[in-house]
Amino acid sequence: MNKRLLTTITVIVAFLAVAFIVTSQPTSKKNATSYVPTVGILQLVTHPALDQIHKGVVDGLKSEGYSGKKIKIDYQNAQADQSNLKTMSQKFANENADLTIGIATPAALSLAKTADGNTPVILAGITDPAGSGLVKTTKRPGRNITGVSGDSPLQQHLNVIKQVVPKAKTLGIIYTTSDHGGEYNAKNMEKIAKNAGYNVKMYTISTTNDMQQIAETMASQVDVVYAPQDNGVASAMKTLINVTNQDKIPVIPAVDTMVKDGGIATMSVSQYNIGYQAGIMAGKVLKGKSTATYSVKTITEGDMTINLKQAKLLGLTLPKSMVHEAETKGEVFK
Structure with missing residues (x-):
């Protein structure tokens, strides 16, 4: 084997070895420009x-x-x-x-x-x-x-309650026992409302299937209902409203979508x-x-959201300032 052939073979072997090492190295797929996460x-x-x-x-x-x-x-x-x-x-x-x-x-x-x-x-x-x-x-x-x-801007929610139902004395708060966020909001609202002089009654549901029965009990014992930011309560909002409407009990919820489903008004975080x-x-x-x-x-800043159709159904007249704020900065359901 002549020297030139030997050199050629050596170069080829070396090239293949380097190529193997390079292709064997793990590449970061997340750093590749073509990678789709x-x-x-x-x-x-x-x-x-x-x-x-x-x-x-x-x-x-x-x-x-x-x-x-x-x-x-x-x-x-x-x-x-x-x-x-x-x-x-x-x-x-x-x-x-x-x-x-x-x-x-x-x-x-x-x-x-x-x-x-x-x-x-x-x-x-x-x-x-x-x-x-x-x-x-x-x-x-x-x-x-x-x-x-x-x-949830709980103090603002309490202010809405005061404006919508100024003569209310007993506040019912309902939440889902398995929803940490709902319980957290409900119990914090309980403290704020008690400090403001309300008689507060707490009600709980385990699942949305409980809403009908618990809502019937609650509607017979309170002047107004607060529905916190709670997934179980939000899912059963229409059931809650069907019950409270029969007793003309207004519901002040935590978010705008719950107002759309029959709540009266709220300061809603988007x-x-x-x-x-x-x-x-x-x-x-x-x-x-x-x-x-x-x-x-x-995120805690909220916008005023009102449901004029629901307010009319319950015979409530919302303050002009609240309606104006909803019309100019928030949302109005009619």
């Missing part, structure tokens, strides 16, 4: 408020450049079934989703448990995320979870905006921002 969105149940959050999430992701062929979104709705939450969360894990988004506290808790400190989880519409154990603090969440909290901000945060995390130091965003 998978985002799992888990929603607790279908009702207008959570549906608005979902829409906002998708639009928020879009604003960060994640839409169409640039993202794969796997949307799952548990329909208030705990076993579905677990199964759907595991589905995302099996698919190696790059990030998951939980709409409502039970959905977020399920995703957090499945992620086990690894895959980023974005909260969308969570009340009291620190109290529910999802983050260490809202300022520095720690590890893999952050997102958006939509805290559920769509909560979702939109969560979508933006998700987009930034996909681009590399650390969840551990990405502060939870809390």
Whole structure:
């Protein structure tokens, strides 16, 4: 074998060896420009408020450049079934989703448990995320979870109650026992209302199936009802209204979608905006921002929302200032 042939063979072998080493090195698919991330969105149940959050999430992701062929979104709705939450969360894990988004506290808790400190989880519409154990603090969440909290402006809600039913003395508050956010809001409103001089009666449901019976009892004992930001109550809002209407008891709910379903009025935090901000945060995390130091965003500013048709049905005349505020800055259902 002559020297030239030997040199040629040596060069070829060396080239093949280098090529093997290079192609054997793992590449970061997330850093590749052509990589399409998978985002799992888990929603607790279908009702207008959570549906608005979902829409906002998708639009928020879009604003960060994640839409169409640039993202794969796997949307799952548990329909208030705990076993579905677990199964759907595991589905995302099996698919190696790059990030998951939980709409409502039970959905977020399920995703957090499945992620086990690894895959980023974005909260969308969570009340009291620190109290529910999802983050260490809202300022520095720690590890893999952050997102958006939509805290109810409870003092403003109480002011609405005072304006709509100025002579009311007994306030009924209803919430779902399995909804941490609902219980949190209900008990905080209880304290505020008692300090304001109201006689407060608390009522609970375990599932939406309980609403008819509990609402009938409540309507016979109170002057006005407060329906907090609670997924179970929101899902059964029409049942609640059907019962309270019979006794001409006004219901002051926490969000605009519940006013649309028969509530009288509220100062409502935009559920769509909560979702939109969560979508933006998700987009930034996909681009590399650390969840551990990405502060939870809390939205508390509300807009006046009124239901004139419902007020007329119950024989209530809303203050002109409230109607004007809703017409100019908020929303009016007629």
